[in-house]
Amino acid sequence: MEAKEKLRIDKYLWAIRLFKTRSQAAAACDSGKVKYNGDSCKASKLVSVGDEYEVKTEAKRWRIKVSGLLHNRVQYSEAIKFYIDVTPAEELERMKSVASSFHTGKRLSKVGRPTKKERRDLDEFMED
16 A cells, blocks of 8 residues: 555646646646745656645646645546645735636627728728
């Protein structure tokens, strides 16, 4: 049972659903987006209960405390039981101010190229 208690940070971050794939989690570790005690850690670092990590994903800068080891990916409602979100309040406020459409890739309505009707109106205006 000794081997079951060892868990890599990349596998843990994937299992608790902070990253969609394990390779994305490993890449984040290698590029310094996962920090333990202020120092970036490798994907092979072993996770222990009680550890605190700072994780920077595309959408948010997380600060999590490990409350349990999760070896396999499970549904979100189960996964949130294995970590405690200790993200500072000012970071949460900053995230609220950023438009949610920024992260979805969808463009805001009424911004960008003109619609067909607007295009016709513009052409008509320019001819006069």
